[in-house]
Amino acid sequence: MAAKKLIPCLLVSAALVAVAGRAAAEAPLMEPVEPVVITGQATVAGVAAGAAEALSGYIRIPTTNPPGDEIAGARYLSGLLEAEGLEPSIYESEPGRANVYARLPGTGEKKALLLLSHMDVVPADESQWQHGPYQAEVVDGDLYGRGALDCKGPGIIHALTLIALKRLGQPLERDIVLLATADEEVGGGLGAKWMVDNHFELFGDVEFVLNEGGFIHRVEDKPLLYSLNAAEKGPCWFKVTARGEPGHGSRPAKETAPTRLIEALHKLVAWERPHEVGPVVAGYYAAYAAIDESHARQFRQLDRALEDDEFYRWFTDDPSWAALIQDTVAPTVLVGSSKTNVVPREVSAEVDSRLLPGHACDDFLGDVRALIGGEFVTVEALAVAFPSSQSRLDNELTRAVERLAAEEADKAVVLPGLLTGFTDSHYFREKGIDAYGFVPLVVDPGQRKSVHAPDERVTVAELEAAVKRMVRLVELVSQ
Numbered sequence: 001m002a003a004k005k006l007i008p009c010l011l012v013s014a015a016l017v018a019v020a021g022r023a024a025a026e027a028p029l030m031e032p033v034e035p036v037v038i039t040g041q042a043t044v045a046g047v048a049a050g051a052a053e054a055l056s057g058y059i060r061i062p063t064t065n066p067p068g069d070e071i072a073g074a075r076y077l078s079g080l081l082e083a084e085g086l087e088p089s090i091y092e093s094e095p096g097r098a099n100v101y102a103r104l105p106g107t108g109e110k111k112a113l114l115l116l117s118h119m120d121v122v123p124a125d126e127s128q129w130q131h132g133p134y135q136a137e138v139v140d141g142d143l144y145g146r147g148a149l150d151c152k153g154p155g156i157i158h159a160l161t162l163i164a165l166k167r168l169g170q171p172l173e174r175d176i177v178l179l180a181t182a183d184e185e186v187g188g189g190l191g192a193k194w195m196v197d198n199h200f201e202l203f204g205d206v207e208f209v210l211n212e213g214g215f216i217h218r219v220e221d222k223p224l225l226y227s228l229n230a231a232e233k234g235p236c237w238f239k240v241t242a243r244g245e246p247g248h249g250s251r252p253a254k255e256t257a258p259t260r261l262i263e264a265l266h267k268l269v270a271w272e273r274p275h276e277v278g279p280v281v282a283g284y285y286a287a288y289a290a291i292d293e294s295h296a297r298q299f300r301q302l303d304r305a306l307e308d309d310e311f312y313r314w315f316t317d318d319p320s321w322a323a324l325i326q327d328t329v330a331p332t333v334l335v336g337s338s339k340t341n342v343v344p345r346e347v348s349a350e351v352d353s354r355l356l357p358g359h360a361c362d363d364f365l366g367d368v369r370a371l372i373g374g375e376f377v378t379v380e381a382l383a384v385a386f387p388s389s390q391s392r393l394d395n396e397l398t399r400a401v402e403r404l405a406a407e408e409a410d411k412a413v414v415l416p417g418l419l420t421g422f423t424d425s426h427y428f429r430e431k432g433i434d435a436y437g438f439v440p441l442v443v444d445p446g447q448r449k450s451v452h453a454p455d456e457r458v459t460v461a462e463l464e465a466a467v468k469r470m471v472r473l474v475e476l477v478s479q
């Protein structure tokens with residue numbers, strides 16, 4: 001069974017996070033960041049060699065969300081591109097909340113490819129960091145800073161990819177579009193959503209989106225693993241409210257608002273929802289079988305294997321795996337009395353549910369009401385609810401990723417993935433554009449855990465290699 005832990009969860013969630021307002025104020029005031037010009041020659045390696053310096057400057061610009069204030073980051077990215085003769089535009093959804101858009105024209109024989117990243121970052125509690133979140137220190141070959149992986153590193157990989165391709169001057173059959181957005185970390189309302197709602201004309205010819213959401217993983221002496229996320233679960237957030245007679249804590253009735261809520265939540269978390277293996281998850285485990293021989297037979301036919309109780313228990317024992325085959329229910333915010341001796345009239349719980357592709361929030365809430373609703377317990381939808389989204393797994397983009405993988409020294413394995421969290425990709429999938437979470441950057445398990453955590457970091461040599469891979473990937477899909 002130990003083999004299960006061979007690969008840590010590959011499905012790094014860039015989920016919407018609850019951010020603490022206080023942390024935003026902790027970001028120090030920074031000296032103005034000098035614009036960086038990539039000085040290398042007109043070779044991919046020459047451009048890639050400037051990646052660490054370019055990322056360092058970007059990390060030093062505080063774009064913690066809230067408040068976001070991405071405008072300085074937007075000017076910085078624009079400056080990088082302008083120095084190369086590209087013509088980026090900045091779109092402000094609100095004062096200071098900026099999105100950067102640029103386009104490298106191709107011959108137009110094929111539709112465009114969009115490289116998507118976000119400029120805002122989650123707050124950092126500096127006291128928990130060994131190397132400060134906004135200093136961009138390089139220690140033992142790793143560059144530390146908030147956003148190194150999520151998502152300023154990918155943003156620099158995208159910008160340098162455009163720069164390298166422009167310098168190479170070779171004709172591509174697609175336009176390559178860059179979009180760096182505001183506000184992703186709190187849902188994208190002033191970023192990707194705003195751009196899609198207000199400026200969709202910029203993306204009308206886009207066929208594929210490459211976004212954050214999947215990296216490359218190296219596990220022991222195995223081939224590299226390309227995590228190509230093609231789907232995301234859909235959030236379906238709701239609130240459960242229980243009511244009852246208020247009273248004094250010293251003389252409680254048998255049934256009160258709190259006891260009713262406890263009972264309802266108990267039923268909710270014990271609810272056995274049927275499992276379902278969708279095409280992306282089936283593809284993930286079929287590919288996984290190639291590197292984990294101990295369960296290869298089951299992984300190749302996961303749906304059937306899950307009918308065996310013992311295997312089912314083993315598989316769902318890991319929450320990150322269980323979440324790939326089930327709708328999940330997580331009570332999070334609990335609100336009740338503010339006084340120990342007061343039985344309140346009303347208490348509530350907010351619940352974070354994530355639904356598999358194809359499952360509708362309305363239907364799900366109908367089931368929840370049937371399970372726990374009643375005279376004293378009500379269930380209402382919260383604002384965050386949108387359908388799960390899924391992109392196709394067999395098209396020019398996915399085949400180009402396969403070819404890139406085949407070019408690795410040890411032939412990498414491509415693992416299609418279902419993200420349990422969500423990114424900006426869904427705004428494009430909802431418009432019928434295939435979007436993928438894939439950044440061709442090798443990330444080790446410690447680095448992966450540093451996303452949204454202290455000491456976020458990226459290996460400088462891997463950052464440069466990622467620029468080279470991304471240029472190659474764009475070539476593979478555009479010629």
Ligand SMILES: [Zn+2]
Pocket residue numbers: 014118150151184212
């Ligand atoms: Zn992110």
